[in-house]
Amino acid sequence: MKLNISTVAKKAGVSTATVSRVLNGSPSVSKKTREKVMKVIEKLEYVPNHVARSLRSKKTGLIGTIIPHSTDYVFNFPYFSIFLREATKRLSGDGYQLLLTIEEPDENPVEIYRTFLDRKIVDAFIILDLKEKDERVEFLKTRDAKFVVVGRAVNGEEIPFIDTDNMGGAFKAVSYLLKKKCRKILFLNGPANQSVSIWRARGYLDAHLKYGLEVDDSFILNGSFTEDSGYKMTKSFEGEFDAVFAASDLMAMGALKALKEMEKDVPVIGFDDIPQAAMTSPTLTTVRQPIEKVGYTVADSIIACLESEEFPRKVLDVELIIRESSEVNHEDSKKW
Amino acid sequence: MKLNISTVAKKAGVSTATVSRVLNGSPSVSKKTREKVMKVIEKLEYVPNHVARSLRSKKTGLIGTIIPHSTDYVFNFPYFSIFLREATKRLSGDGYQLLLTIEEPDENPVEIYRTFLDRKIVDAFIILDLKEKDERVEFLKTRDAKFVVVGRAVNGEEIPFIDTDNMGGAFKAVSYLLKKKCRKILFLNGPANQSVSIWRARGYLDAHLKYGLEVDDSFILNGSFTEDSGYKMTKSFEGEFDAVFAASDLMAMGALKALKEMEKDVPVIGFDDIPQAAMTSPTLTTVRQPIEKVGYTVADSIIACLESEEFPRKVLDVELIIRESSEVNHEDSKKW
DNA sequence: GATTACAATGTAATCGATTACATTATAGCA
């Protein structure tokens, strides 16, 4: 009835210690007993109880990832599932599991981190959607918890992070437009308080600086990363512009839709390179983020953090993918 | 340094048993000791170790939800985040947590369920995307595991489930179109092997039956629930049709886009009633699913299942929301 | 005051693994 390590031990005529050693591949077990024990384990289909192991080892093997519910972003972001897939793959290779949870509505975001820490439910956290001043990070630091942030602090704060080169990406995209003689580039940026938005804005500014150009702040708009937001910001912008740089492909797609309705024909560049970007018409010029690599690297860093006390800090390269949408005029490039 | 139940017990001058009783609200503790112990607990900021509790109680409080990675559906489905939010809210009210994980790529989907069961990581499962013949369900039944399915078996099999009235919804939508004298209704259905698709197809057939009409099977197409799929199926359909019924709002939006390009003007009805449905042009007539209620009810059922051995089986009502897209012709109703 | 009933608390086993330390078996060598 009860199937635990001592059931196996009895059946194999050894002590629980020996069974445990076999399970954990200890070298100090003779080949003969190892085989004898393995046979019993297989016959009984015994699998060690994870909870008991966790209690003893003080490690649950769970990596907490709390999805901020304030933002639709994560779930509407086609990349997120790819990120999760790659992270999951890497983690499970080392016996870890992702514990995904949604922030509780109507509750201070920090509370769920506190709960998970206090009750020792997870070994570490992955922090998504880093804010400019992030109370989750503050909290985890005061508690000496292990975590890796997807994103990069804007104030040079020392936290373990993985990020793509958002600033560099924006720089490349905007430079490309400036080189094409665009001088009034509408920048549809993400939420103002997210670090990713700030890095991209820096890239936007830097590119202008390189060309010795002043930046008119009114060209930088803050919205959410959705198609709808891109559409609305473009449509409602009052003033002339001769190019659009959007902080996500979804936004860029919204901008294209708006431009079409406005019968305006200017270059558009997006960010991400989601699968759809190559399939829209016109196809979308965009800054490709290595999302698989982000997923893998975050998982890898978490493991490194847990098993060898490393302090990961990595910025992954991005690439400007030139397609039709940045080449005026769109009408030429494709039947609409 | 070490902060556990016996630290508290010592500090309060009682036994661990008494502290445990206080923690669990046992009535057999005098008011005086209760207060004394509470004071120490608060002062030390003691929180019971979840893993130790799990070991003793044989319950982890985690509800496993494994997201099938084969399908983009879940993550592109704007409803999913709402479902998760409501389920999370209900579960956490009773001290449970959702353990969301992605199916491992390149692995038999059953394996992750086996792992979670063998290692006793979760107390129960929520099964998404029920298939016509679902090996996950088969497996969990042989293992006597607790689970609730979102969806409804098509063969009358006795499993605990929560579903919306997919058949009724399709019936209402198709009846509405038939009443408008549509006789060649293109049905953009979901994947053929999913139970939800089968139920909706039954509704489509039943509505025709009510009107004494034969059904031409070539009008029922199987695709995925994405906008792209709806677009492509509509565009590539060879033959006449005078209405479109889509199995998701995203598909319906794709169909509208295709129809516009084809300069064809027929009624379109979707399924779900996602937030965008009211904001497209034309606004989308659709079958509203009570997604919040689904989330809440699934969570509720899981808890009932765990705590009182109930066997939940519920079908939630859906409602046909009439907007512009079903009223020919679209052109009249709104500026495109 | 003695007896009884029940309330309050404590003791120690238990959940299922891991592991420091103790013990026994085996091999190597004089």
Added chain:
DNA sequence: TGCTATAATGTAATCGATTACATTGTAATC
């Protein structure tokens, strides 16, 4: 053969809670 070094295994404590059972305290009753 006897002794030592080391390999192999066992014993029992431990992780941090819960709880059956034992014990003690208190109040009510005769």
